[in-house]
Amino acid sequence: MHRFGADIAGGSEGHCRVIAERLAERHDITVITTTARDHMTWRNEYPAGVSEAGALTVHRFPVVRQRSIRDFADISTRVFRGGEPAAVQEEWFRMNGPEAPGLLAYLEAHGHEYDRILFWSFRYYQSFFGVPLVAERAVLLPTAEEDPAIRIGLLNAYFTKPAGLVYLTPEEQELVERYSGRPLPPSCVVGSGLDQPPQPSTGALISTGIARPYVLYLGRIDPNKGCATLLRFFTRWAKESTRAVPLVMAGPANMAIPADDRIRALGFVDPVVREALLANASLIVIPSPFESLSMVLLEAWNHCVPALVNARCRVLKGQVQRAAGGLYYRNYDEFVRGLETLLRDATLAQDLGRSGHDYVERNYRWSHVMETLEQFLENLAVPARRTIAQPSS
Amino acid sequence: MADQAGRPNVARLMREIEDQVRQQRRTRLLARGAPDEYRDAEIFAIVEDVLHRAVDQRDLEALLIPELLDADEDWELQLPLRFESHRRTTGGLILFVKKRILRPLMHWLYEYSLENFRRQRRVNRLLFASIEELALENAKLKQDIAELKDGGIAERTGRQGHA
Numbered sequence: 369m370h371r372f373g374a375d376i377a378g379g380s381e382g383h384c385r386v387i388a389e390r391l392a393e394r395h396d397i398t399v400i401t402t403t404a405r406d407h408m409t410w411r412n413e414y415p416a417g418v419s420e421a422g423a424l425t426v427h428r429f430p431v432v433r434q435r436s437i438r439d440f441a442d443i444s445t446r447v448f449r450g451g452e453p454a455a456v457q458e459e460w461f462r463m464n465g466p467e468a469p470g471l472l473a474y475l476e477a478h479g480h481e482y483d484r485i486l487f488w489s490f491r492y493y494q495s496f497f498g499v500p501l502v503a504e505r506a507v508l509l510p511t512a513e514e515d516p517a518i519r520i521g522l523l524n525a526y527f528t529k530p531a532g533l534v535y536l537t538p539e540e541q542e543l544v545e546r547y548s549g550r551p552l553p554p555s556c557v558v559g560s561g562l563d564q565p566p567q568p569s570t571g572a573l574i575s576t577g578i579a580r581p582y583v584l585y586l587g588r589i590d591p592n593k594g595c596a597t598l599l600r601f602f603t604r605w606a607k608e609s610t611r612a613v614p615l616v617m618a619g620p621a622n623m624a625i626p627a628d629d630r631i632r633a634l635g636f637v638d639p640v641v642r643e644a645l646l647a648n649a650s651l652i653v654i655p656s657p658f659e660s661l662s663m664v665l666l667e668a669w670n671h672c673v674p675a676l677v678n679a680r681c682r683v684l685k686g687q688v689q690r691a692a693g694g695l696y697y698r699n700y701d702e703f704v705r706g707l708e709t710l711l712r713d714a715t716l717a718q719d720l721g722r723s724g725h726d727y728v729e730r731n732y733r734w735s736h737v738m739e740t741l742e743q744f745l746e747n748l749a750v751p752a753r754r755t756i757a758q759p760s761s
Numbered sequence: 762m763a764d765q766a767g768r769p770n771v772a773r774l775m776r777e778i779e780d781q782v783r784q785q786r787r788t789r790l791l792a793r794g795a796p797d798e799y800r801d802a803e804i805f806a807i808v809e810d811v812l813h814r815a816v817d818q819r820d821l822e823a824l825l826i827p828e829l830l831d832a833d834e835d836w837e838l839q840l841p842l843r844f845e846s847h848r849r850t851t852g853g854l855i856l857f858v859k860k861r862i863l864r865p866l867m868h869w870l871y872e873y874s875l876e877n878f879r880r881q882r883r884v885n886r887l888l889f890a891s892i893e894e895l896a897l898e899n900a901k902l903k904q905d906i907a908e909l910k911d912g913g914i915a916e917r918t919g920r921q922g923h924a
Binding site for chain 2: 438441442443445446449450516519679680688689692694695696698699701702705706709716719720723726
C-alpha cells in the first residue's frame with residue numbers, strides 16, 4: 369500500500385485498512401507500506417520500520433524522493449498524450465511515487481514468505497514495480513477510474529502479470545478489460561463492506577443548526593470531485609427556483625465555497641454528526657466524474673437515502689441503475705429535474721432509498737464481502753510460501 | 762412505476778426526465794433563433810442523440826481524425842513546455858536560466874495558459890468526435906440506401922424474370 373494509517377483519509381487507503389483489519393480476524397496480516405502520509409509530496413512522516421496497529425503488523429519503508437507536482441504534471445501531459453517510449457512511461461510511475469526502493473527490495477527478498485500479496489491501486493510506484501517481483505502470489509486491486517492514467521501503454525502487459533485481480537465494481541472490471549485488450553488473470557468483483565447503520569442521534573443534527581429538508585454532499589470538497597460544477601448548478605438553481613432547499617456540504621474544503629445562505633459548509637464532521645446528516649438528508653448528491661467505488665453512495669443507501677449522481681461517471685451511474693436507488697444527470701437541466709423530482713415526490717424518493725438499501729443488504733454486508741474475497745484468494749492457484757515472514761526494521 | 766422486481770423503474774424515470782429536458786431545451790433554443798428544422802421534435806431528438814453520443818459516449822483518445830493526421834506535426838496543441846537549446850557552449854547556461862529562474866517567475870502565467878490549452882484540446886477532440894459521429898451516421902445511411910437500391914433492383918429483376 370502506498371501509504372497507510374488510521375489518520376489517512378482516502379478511498380483506496382481506507383479500503384485497504386478495513387479489508388486488512390477484517391482479514392486479520394482469521395489470518396496473519398502484514399501491511400507493507402511507506403513512511404509517507406501526505407499524498408501530494410510523499411514526505412517521510414511516519415517512522416520507518418516495524419510497528420503494530422491493532423492486529424496488523426505494519427512495515428514501513430522510507431521514500432527517497434518527494435513528488436514535484438510541477439514535474440509530475442509535465443510528464444503526465446506527455447505520457448497521457450501517448451506515444452512516449454517505455455522508459456518515459458516507467459518514469460511516470462516512479463515520479464508518481466511514493467518511490468521506496470527499500471519496499472521493492474523487501475518484496476524481492478521476502479515476498480515468497482507470504483501466501484498472498486495484495487496490491488492496491490495500479491498507479492502507484494509500489495504496485496507498478498512490485499507486482500512483477502512477486503507476480504505468482506500477487507493480487508492486484510487496480511482501483512481504476514476512467515482517467516487518462518488507464519491508457520498508459522505499459523499497462524496492457526502489466527494487468528496480465530498478477531495471479532489475480534479484484535475489482536470494486538463491474539464497471540471497473542469492464543474498464544480494465546477494455547484497455548488491456550488481452551486475456552487477464554482470474555478476477556472477482558468485491559466492493560467494501562458496511563455494518564448496519566447506528567441509531568441516528570437527533571441531538572447531533574440539532575447541534576449543527578441544520579433542519580430538514582436538505583440536500584447532502586459528503587466528502588472532500590474539491591474541483592476534482594466535481595464540486596465546482598455542483599456549486600455552479602446549485603447556486604443557479606437556488607436563484608431560479610422558489611422551492612430551493614439548503615445544500616449541506618460536510619468535508620474538508622480544497623476550494624472556495626460561494627457565500628450563499630442556502631449553502632452550509634460544515635467542514636470535517638465527527639462520525640456521529642456524519643451519521644445524523646446521512647440519516648436525515650432528503651437526498652445525497654454525488655457530482656464526481658471519476659470513481660472506482662463510491663462508499664458515500666453506499667452509506668447513503670444504508671440509511672435509505674436516495675441519490676442524485678453524475679451520469680458521466682460510469683461507476684456511479686451503474687451503481688444507481690443496478691440498485692434502482694436514485695437518479696442521474698448529465699447537465700444542468702437534468703440536474704434540476706432530478707433534484708426537484710426527488711424533493712417533490714416523497715413516495716418515489718422513499719422507494720428509491722429503500723431499493724438502494726436492499727442493494728446494500730444483498731451485496732455490501734461485511735459477511736458477504738469477506739466470504740467472496742476470502743474464497744477468491746483461497747482458490748487462486750499460487751505457490752505455497754516458503755518460510756514464516758519475520759519482518760525486521 | 763416499478764420494474765418486474767417491484768423496484769422503482771429508474772430507466773423509465775430517466776427517459777421521462779430526458780424527454781422533458783429535451784422539450785424544454787428545444788423550446789429555449791427556438792426562442793433564441795435556432796434553425797426552423799428544430800420545430801420538428803423528432804428531428805431535434807435525432808440531432809441531440811447524435812451529438813450526445815459524441816459528447817458522452819465517445820472515448821476522446823480513440824478517434825479517427827488524429828490517426829489520419831498522424832504524419833502532420835502541426836495539428837496538435839503542444840501542452841508541456843520543453844526547454845531546448847541548439848547552442849553548444851552557452852546552451853546549458855541558457856537552459857539553466859530558463860528552467861530555474863524564468864520559469865518559476867512565470868509559473869502563474871504558464872499554469873494559466875496550460876489549463877486553457879487543455880480545455881482547447883478537449884474542445885478540439887469533442888469536435889472531432891462530433892464530426893466522426895456525423896460521418897458514421899452518413900456511412901450507415903449510405904449503406905442503407907445501397908441495400909435498398911440493391912433490394913429494389915433485385916425486386917425489379919425478379920419481377921421481370923417472372924414476367
